[in-house]
Amino acid sequence: MRLRCAAVLAVLALAAPAAARDAVLVDRIVAVVNKDVITLTELAARTELAERELQRRQIAAPPRAVLQRQVLERLVLDKAQVQLAEQTGLRVDELQLDRAVQRVAHSNNMTLPDFRRALERDGVSFERFRADMRQQMLQSRLREREVDDRVQVSEAEIDLYLEDNRAGAEGAVEYELAHILVRVPEQARPDQVAQAGERAERVRTEAAAGGDFAKLAAAYSDAGDALQGGALGWRAPGRLPEIFAQALEGMKAGEVSATLRSPAGFHVLKLLGKRGAGTAAPVVQTRARHILVKTNEVVSEEDARRRLITLRDRILTGADFAELAKLGSEDGTAALGGDLGWLYPGDTVPEFERAMNALQPGEISPPVRTPFGFHLIRVEERRAADVSAERQRQQARQALRERKAEEAYQDWLRQLRDRTYVELRLDER
Numbered sequence: 175m176r177l178r179c180a181a182v183l184a185v186l187a188l189a190a191p192a193a194a195r196d197a198v199l200v201d202r203i204v205a206v207v208n209k210d211v212i213t214l215t216e217l218a219a220r221t222e223l224a225e226r227e228l229q230r231r232q233i234a235a236p237p238r239a240v241l242q243r244q245v246l247e248r249l250v251l252d253k254a255q256v257q258l259a260e261q262t263g264l265r266v267d268e269l270q271l272d273r274a275v276q277r278v279a280h281s282n283n284m285t286l287p288d289f290r291r292a293l294e295r296d297g298v299s300f301e302r303f304r305a306d307m308r309q310q311m312l313q314s315r316l317r318e319r320e321v322d323d324r325v326q327v328s329e330a331e332i333d334l335y336l337e338d339n340r341a342g343a344e345g346a347v348e349y350e351l352a353h354i355l356v357r358v359p360e361q362a363r364p365d366q367v368a369q370a371g372e373r374a375e376r377v378r379t380e381a382a383a384g385g386d387f388a389k390l391a392a393a394y395s396d397a398g399d400a401l402q403g404g405a406l407g408w409r410a411p412g413r414l415p416e417i418f419a420q421a422l423e424g425m426k427a428g429e430v431s432a433t434l435r436s437p438a439g440f441h442v443l444k445l446l447g448k449r450g451a452g453t454a455a456p457v458v459q460t461r462a463r464h465i466l467v468k469t470n471e472v473v474s475e476e477d478a479r480r481r482l483i484t485l486r487d488r489i490l491t492g493a494d495f496a497e498l499a500k501l502g503s504e505d506g507t508a509a510l511g512g513d514l515g516w517l518y519p520g521d522t523v524p525e526f527e528r529a530m531n532a533l534q535p536g537e538i539s540p541p542v543r544t545p546f547g548f549h550l551i552r553v554e555e556r557r558a559a560d561v562s563a564e565r566q567r568q569q570a571r572q573a574l575r576e577r578k579a580e581e582a583y584q585d586w587l588r589q590l591r592d593r594t595y596v597e598l599r600l601d602e603r
Contacts, residue, residue: 205246206597207253212246217600221245223298224401233403234386236393244392244400246600251587252309254594259312264319266311269471274307276475280543321583327574335570339412347411349422350447352387352404355584357396358439360592374433374440382430387444396439397584408449412573415581418443438584457519457561461554462530463495463512466505468547478548482541486550489538495552504547516557518565526551 205212221238224245228235235241279289290300356374358367377394381387388403395404411419421431422445431443465485467478485502489495496511503512514522522530529542530551539551561569 202599202602204598204600205250206595206599207250208257208595210253210257212249212253217242217246217249219302220249227401228392228403231388231403233388233392236389240393242600244395246598247396248398248401250594250596251591252313254590255313255316256309258590259316264312264315266308266315271304271308271311273469274311275304277545278307317583321586322575322579325575325579325582327571327578331574332567332570335412335574336566339570348408348449349411349414349445350408350449351406351418351422352391352444352446353397353406353418354381354387354391354395354400354404354442355397355438356394356440357588357591360589371433371435371440374442378430378433378442381442381444387430404444408447410573412570413576415577417441436581438581438588457559458556459516459518459559460530460556461516462514463499463552463554464505464507464514464526465495465499465503465512465550466547467502467549468504475543475548479541482548482550486538486540489550489552495538495550516559 201213201215203211204214204217221242224241225235236244275289276286279286282289282292284292293300293303354374354377356370356377358370362370373394377390381390388405391397391400391404394400397404399405411422414422415436417434417436418441421434421443425431425443425445427445427447429445431441431445434441434443465482467473467481469475469478481502485493485498489498496513499512500508502508505512507513517530519527521527523544523546525542525544526549529539529549530553533539533551533553535553535555537553539549541548542551
């Protein structure tokens with residue numbers, strides 16, 4: 175989208191003088207983001223969605239004017255990210271988008287037509303949903319390229335992490351928490367930093383006095399999860415920014431932290447719950463094989479299912495699973511007869527793991543849909559195993575990558591917002 179006119183007008187044109195007198199403003203620009211715009215209609219639609227999401231989560235919505243400003247800031251950030259993605263050559267083609275929408279429908283146990291009807295019953299047009307999905311995919315790819323792919327974790331960092339978490343690479347406890355971020359611009363003046371700190375302290379004081387933390391997050395937080403009440407869910411210390419983990423150590427459930435300062439701005443945390451989460455206990459490993467058939471513009475989902483049903487019938491009547499996998503699987507394990515080796519919990523995507531866990535050794539699944547295509551799965555055997563030293567290092571590496579990537583992403587968002595030309599016009603009439 176390119177810069178449109180300064181306002182979008184609908185004019186009842188019975189005659190020239192009357193038209194000028196009776197012009198009715200049905201939409202207007204509420205923000206300019208570089209060479210693009212955000213209209214009042216866009217803002218109203220997104221605000222309604224935010225209100226419905228807050229209601230679904232049973233979070234009291236802030237006053238509509240406050241919520242509108244929160245939503246507008248998120249629209250600005252979304253627009254800036256999509257612009258950068260498109261300017262630097264990132265694209266989501268129609269086939270990729272179709273598959274993503276089908277996966278969402280499948281995850282809701284619906285056919286695509288049923289999913290479309292469900293959206294429309296909720297007042298969301300299918301075209302709007304596809305546009306939002308495309309935008310989310312662009313933003314995800316942009317983050318991977320600009321932030322996640324650049325995160326490095328050294329062996330020395332892993333050694334230090336494991337030393338600090340002797341009870342296991344996931345840490346001895348997990349915290350359920352929510353947070354509020356008051357962002358500070360990268361080149362902020364001292365008075366801007368002071369104003370942000372005062373705002374964060376006011377929010378912290380209200381939360382500590384018993385204020386509804388989720389409502390405060392929805393009203394004041396600059397974090398991407400503000401409209402989810404700032405909820406971060408259950409996190410091991412290693413998967414949290416270090417300043418969060420340190421602050422949470424001495425807190426009890428229900429307590430609110432002091433105001434914390436990071437490069438991104440000021441943070442306020444609320445500890446909602448705490449539980450043990452050691453990983454020293456044995457875990458169940460599964461050795462499995464699979465045959466994968468991918469779907470594409472030539473092979474439909476129904477074609478893939480029929481092909482795998484035929485293969486399953488052949489296996490059940492005596493054909494060798496491994497040999498059929500070598501001949502027909504479209505996966506890198508085909509040469510190994512589809513052998514996936516010993517799998518720990520979490521090594522595969524959730525859909526595959528659920529189907530695999532439901533099988534007894536020797537059993538073969540019906541066709542199973544995952545983001546990669548359709549699978550036949552056979553469980554070979556299971557065993558109880560301690561988490562190996564190498565596995566602990568893998569878990570530590572992943573935890574450190576997640577921590578560093580999230581911190582880097584918040585810093586990158588702040589820099590992107592600071593270098594984006596933004597003109598807010600919400601208060602104009």
